Amino acid sequence: MLTDTNDLDTSPASVRQRRWMLPAVSAAQLMVVLDGTIVNIALPSAQRALGMSDASRQWAITAYALAFGGLLLIGGRVSSALGHRRTFLIGLIGFAASSALGGAAVGPDMLFVARALQGVFAAVLVPAGLSLLTITFTEPEERGRAFGVFAAVGAAGAAVGLVAGGLLTEYVTWRWCLYINAPIALLAVLGTAFVPRDARRSARGGGRLDITGAVLSTAGFSAVVYAVNEAEPLGWSAPKVLVLLAAGVLLLAAFTAVEIRARDPLLPIRVLAHRARAGAFASITLMFVAMFGFYLFMSYYTQTVLGCSPVQAGLTLLVNALAALVGATLIAGRLHGRVPPALLILPGLLSAAVGIFILTRLTPHSTGIFPCYLVPALLLTGLGLGCVMPPTASLATADVPQHAVGAASAAYNASQQLGAAIGTALFNTLAAGAAASYPTSAEYAAPAAASVHGYTTALTVAFALLMAAMCIAAPLTTARTTRSPARSPHR
Incomplete structure (x- = not known):
């Protein structure tokens, strides 16, 4: 059974109150995902302002990634032990405070510490938010909308971060790339004020760490x-x-x-042993590996080959963000509970794979880059990501006892973080290696020819990973699962 229904207040007033939860959790999700990319754009300006060395500047990114990814499973357990609403509020306030500390940094060390603290609070905030959605939205239609919006925010957040980072850095100051989290957190806190307090904790949920x-x-x-x-x-x-x-x-x-x-x-093994849940974890991990490689390609290719500014490069990704929004809300959100999850996950992976395959056909001499290559790729990858995230998030936490929902939520988010980290590094390494080995003779000479060759080589690997994800997910997500968490018998 998905939840302990005796611990939930299902009165009409409480149902109305819980509707505030979706915008609150979505705002928190936007803030965390936004921060994964927004600082990347601001880093050169921050480096100049704070006197960071080239060798140490990576810690502005790495400190956040290490704390976030390393502490997610503990964050899931803390959420189950303290209560998801209480943990969510702690995460929001802590994330906002550490963001303000980073924005006010007077030296590199202060910024690095603030970024690590952001990662710590993100590690408790994200599992708590997903857990709140899981135990609250149990009706199929309501659950589909909730997970669709949540996934759309997550899918579009990275692109929005690049746009916001470029605009804030260029027209205000890099410090606002961190300060911006404070008003977002405030809105989420205000929304949480209308959310019912945590139900009583079971003995198992409050067990020894x-x-x-x-x-x-x-x-x-x-x-x-x-x-x-x-x-x-x-x-x-x-x-x-x-x-x-x-x-x-x-x-x-x-x-x-x-x-x-x-x-x-900390992580009950049965959470991972469930076939459909394992398929969801595999799908989202490989999807994030491929997609973060794709985002890196878009950033480099549009700026270094096409000559776009950082703001223009970020705005290009809005096409992907809008497509992800459509896929998550209008397709996956509406079909959730009406079709098996595999009928969303597998076509979503295929759509993203086709979008990336289009880009592997780029050459230094290609014409009509935007209408023939970039726009179709942005649309297809966005739709694919939007269709994959809601059903995988739902599968990751479906049929999990309430005391283990935090652990399942944390494992799902850890899969995303690991995929994103691997995708960025893997793509960069493959692209650089392929470019370095590209022939330099006059026969191959062309503007940015080696760079394009490096990008398409790495994108070919991303395409192969998405096809592998389909092969792995197909037998797992199409397997017969336990009964759907459609509704509580007490309703």
Whole structure:
């Protein structure tokens, strides 16, 4: 059963109050996703203002990614133990405060600490938000709309971050790329004021924290994310990267062994053992690997090859954001509960794969770049992402006991973070390697020919990953699952 219905107030007044939850959770989701990309645009300006060295500037990005990805599973457990609404409010206030600290930074160290604190509070905020949606919206139609809006915000947030980052940096100051979180958090807090208080916690939900599992999961995820970040400047074959990857894999394997035997596991293994849920995790991870490689391509290609400004490059991605909004709300949101999840996930993966395949046909001599290549690719990848996120988010938390919803939500978001980190580093490494090996003779000479070759090579890998995701997800998500969390028997 999805929720403990005895702990939920289902009176008409309470139902009306809970409708405030969707905009509050969506605002929080926008803030967290926005911050994953908005600082990227502001980083050159911040580096000049604070006197950051080239070697240390990456920590403005890495500190956030490490804290966020490394602490997500702990954040899910904290949410279940303290109550999802209470944890959500703590995350909102902490994220806003750490963002203000970063915006007021007077030196690199202050900025790096603020970014790490943002990651800490994001790690409790995101699982709590998804958990609130899961245990609140149980009717199929209502649930479809809720997850559609939530997914649309997540899918469009990265593109919006690039646009907002460019505009704020160019016309105001880079500091507002961090200050902007304060008003968004305030709106979310105001919306949460109308959300019912946490139901009483079950004994299992408030169990003892699995310290060993917490340490192993944090160290393992942090090692993998750090290795992936280091792979960009050093290369995947660098000893430091290989050692970190090996350590991360071993730590996560040890974490799995501990969780199987733990009395109160941080991540109940049955959350991952469910076939459809495993398909959802695999789908969203590989989708994010491919899509964040795609976003990196759009940023580099439009600016370095087409000569667009950062703002123009960001605005181009709005086509993708709008397509994701349509896919998540008008397609996936409306069809949720009416069709099997696989009928949304598999076509979504295919749509994104076709969109990326179009870009692999680019050459240095291609004409009609925007109408023939970029716009179709942006539309198809956006629709694909919008169709994949709502059903995978729903599957990831469906049929999970209430005390384990936080863990399932955290695992789903950890899959996204890991996919995004791997996608960015993998694409960058593949593109740079292919460009470096491109022939330099006059026969191949053309403006940015090596760069285009590098991009299309990396995009070919992204296309292959999406096709692999379809092959993995098809037998898992089409399998017969447990009964749908359509409605509570007490309603």
